[in-house]
Amino acid sequence: MRVLVIEDEIALAEAVRDGLVAEGYDVDIVHDGADGLWRAREGSYDAIVLDILLPGMNGYKVCETLRDEGVWTPILMLTAKDGEWDEAEALDTGADDFLSKPFSFVVLLARLRALVRRGAPPRPAVLELGPLRLDPGTRRLERGADVVKLTAREFALLEYLMRRDGNVASKAEILDHVWGMDFAGDPNVVEVYIGYLRRKIDQPYDSHMIRTVRGAGYRLCVDDRDG
Numbered sequence: 001m002r003v004l005v006i007e008d009e010i011a012l013a014e015a016v017r018d019g020l021v022a023e024g025y026d027v028d029i030v031h032d033g034a035d036g037l038w039r040a041r042e043g044s045y046d047a048i049v050l051d052i053l054l055p056g057m058n059g060y061k062v063c064e065t066l067r068d069e070g071v072w073t074p075i076l077m078l079t080a081k082d083g084e085w086d087e088a089e090a091l092d093t094g095a096d097d098f099l100s101k102p103f104s105f106v107v108l109l110a111r112l113r114a115l116v117r118r119g120a121p122p123r124p125a126v127l128e129l130g131p132l133r134l135d136p137g138t139r140r141l142e143r144g145a146d147v148v149k150l151t152a153r154e155f156a157l158l159e160y161l162m163r164r165d166g167n168v169a170s171k172a173e174i175l176d177h178v179w180g181m182d183f184a185g186d187p188n189v190v191e192v193y194i195g196y197l198r199r200k201i202d203q204p205y206d207s208h209m210i211r212t213v214r215g216a217g218y219r220l221c222v223d224d225r226d227g
Contacts, residue, residue: 001024001025002026002027002046003026003027003048004027004028004039004048004073005017005020005028005029005030005048006033006040006048006049006054006059007029007050007051007054007078008031008032008054008055009051010031012101014029015105017029019105020109023109028045031054032054032055032056033056033057033059033061033062034056034057035056036062037057037062037065040062040071040073041066041071045073046073046116047073047074047112047116048073048074048075048076049078049108049112050075050076050077050078051077051078051079052090059077059078060089060093061093063075063077063090063093063094063095064094066094067093067094068156070139074096074097074116074118075095075096076095076096076098076099076115077090077095077098078099078103079100079101097111097115099111127159127162127163129162129209129220129222130209130221131143131144131205139152141155141201143201143205148200148201150197150200151196153178153179154193154196154200156177156178157174157178157194158197160174160178161210161219162220166221168219169217169218170216170217171190171217172187173217174190174218175187175190178193194212194218197210198210
C-alpha cells in the first residue's frame, strides 16, 4: 500500500515513514503544502497523512482543493492544535479522520488501516439542471449530447452556481468559494469568468442559463428565453 506523508517537521515525517515502511507500506514524504498537493494529484496513493500547519499551503486548503478536484484518496489530518473547532474544520474540508499531536504511532497505524479498509469515499452526486449534467468526480460537463471542456476555475464556478439551486450568488460569495477568502486580486475576475462560461454553455446554444441579477449577483437557471 502506498501512503503520502505531507509533514513539514522533518524528524516526525521520517519517523512516520520509517514506522510505516517497517509495516510494509510504500511511503513518499513531502514537506511543503503546495508540493504535497501536486504529489497527491499525480500519484496513486491508498491514503494521505496530512499536517495542517504547512509552508506554502496549509493542510485545510490542500484537502479542500483535492476534494474540489475530485481526488478522493482517504486523508488522515494531523495537527499540533487541539479542540473541537479544529477537528470540525478538518472534517468539513474533506478529511476522513483527525489525529492531534503528539500521537501514538500504534494509533496512527490503526487509523490508517481503517481508512484503507473503507477505501475512497463515494464521489459526490452528479449535478443536473436542464440540459446541463456536471460530474464533480470525473470533472466532466455535458450539455445535452455534447461534452463541454472547462478549465479548473470555470468548472469550480459552474459547480458553485449549480449547487445554489437557482438562488442568486453575489460576487463576494463567488470570490470566497471559487477563488478563496484570501484572494487579493481584482474582483472583476468574476465577470471575466462568467463571460467565459457564457461563451461555452450559453452562446453556442442560443440560450440564457447564466443570468445577471442587477445589484445582487448571478444565478443559473433553465433557459426560458424571457429573462
